[in-house]
Amino acid sequence: MEKLTAVLEGILFAWAEPLALTEISRVLDIPLPRLYEAAEDLEKKYAQEDSGLKLIRVKNTLQLSTKEDCFEEIEKFFEDKKKKNLSNAGLESLAIIAYKQPVTKVEVEDIRGVQCDSIIRTLMKIGYVEQRGTLDRPGKPSLYGTTDLFLKKFGLKSIKDLPDIDLFKAELNLEDEEE
Structure with missing residues (x-):
């Protein structure tokens, strides 16, 4: 070659x-x-x-x-892998979607600073994220939000039960100051 x-x-x-x-x-x-x-x-x-x-x-x-x-065998492998814990990137993207929903893929990518196509597809396959319509602007970008399965798996009755984001920010600032 x-x-x-x-x-x-x-x-x-x-x-x-x-x-x-x-x-x-x-x-x-x-x-x-x-x-x-x-x-x-x-x-x-x-x-x-x-x-x-x-x-x-x-x-x-x-x-x-x-x-x-090869798709059938590859799909089996991914099915097995997705049963395991989410990656940090998956958790970050899921948190962004949960707190900002409804949110576009571009908005998630802007916050994370990297492409999120495959992560969002994975979160949708797992059942934690779903499409919630489209924005009425050029390109009609999809809007994403969390599902009832997400609430169930994370022990939440509603999205309002998510911890206050400001508490996390304060905690992160305290940890940074200690280092």
Whole structure:
């Protein structure tokens, strides 16, 4: 495998979201035609190999994804994993949604400073978060809020039973001062 093809594969694996070829070209300072060749090499590699991955090309973007024939087994793995505790990122996102609801994905991302697509999908799959409509503005972004299952699992009768956010802020400030 040519080095550029390997680098492209590594970037797509690490990024995990669709990535514009023009962006890759700009960052790596590589001409687009060479990048297209590397993408074609990757497509051929995954078409020939007995691999669980495939390269998705939509317009001018590339993304590594799992092949459909592996989905059932992969889903079982994620079902098993989601039974375990939520990650810190999941808990942070869930707390933001609980306190700010109804809230858009962009608002959650602005607070956390990172993309939250997969976290919100996971929280929805678990049943802690649901879509609560859309905002009446361009793009019609979805609004998210917590579910009755969230209340049940966290021992709350209603969302009003969440601890006062100002108490947490005061506690955090005290901890910072002690350090």
